[in-house]
Amino acid sequence: QVQLVESGGGLVQPGGSLRLSCAASESRFSLNAMGWYRQAPGKLREVVASITSGGSTGYVDSVKGRFTISRDNAKKTLYLQMNSLKPEDTAVYHCNTVPNGVFSWGRGTQVAVSS
Numbered sequence: 199q200v201q202l203v204e205s206g207g208g209l210v211q212p213g214g215s216l217r218l219s220c221a222a223s224e225s226r227f228s229l230n231a232m233g234w235y236r237q238a239p240g241k242l243r244e245v246v247a248s249i250t251s252g253g254s255t256g257y258v259d260s261v262k263g264r265f266t267i268s269r270d271n272a273k274k275t276l277y278l279q280m281n282s283l284k285p286e287d288t289a290v291y292h293c294n295t296v297p298n299g300v301f302s303w304g305r306g307t308q309v310a311v312s313s
Contacts, residue, residue, distance in 0.1 A: 200224045200301040202293055207307030214283050218307055220276040220293030228271035233296035234278045236289035236309075247278060248296045260286070283311045 201223040210216055218234065233248035247267035248256045255267050266279040276293050290306040 200226055202301055202304035204291060204293055204304050204307040207291060207309045209310045209312065210283055211313050212284060212311055214311070215279070215281045216283065216309060218278040218280065218291055218293075218309075220278075220304070222274040222276070222301070225274060227274045227276075230295045230301075231297075232269060232276050232293060234265075234267060234276070235292045235294060235299070236287075237292075238286075238289040241289075243292075245296055249276070280309070283309075285311045287311050 203221045204218060206216060206218040208216060229251055231248060231250045233245045235243050235245050237243040244258065246258050246261050247265055249267045249269055257265060264280065264282045268277045269275065280287065288309060288311050290308050292303060292306040294301050294303060
């Protein structure tokens, strides 16, 4: 089973930036469409960004123009560059395959946006 380890979260002021990383344990990572999921307290988990094995990307409307997803298949790593962060971006962020999250879920990384 592919293991995933997310990192890069933290506390940031509104308008700030963070770059999340997701390291996969196996090269099967490169064959799969991947996404960044987030779950805020009391809310359902949602996919905010996705990228196919070939590099085509998609975003939920709430993050379009602010977040950029990318991947380095040689490094087995997924990234999420988050700019112009808002308090409503506060959540635990996970990575996994899309649409079904078939890899083993990591612990996630906490993002908190607050002044």
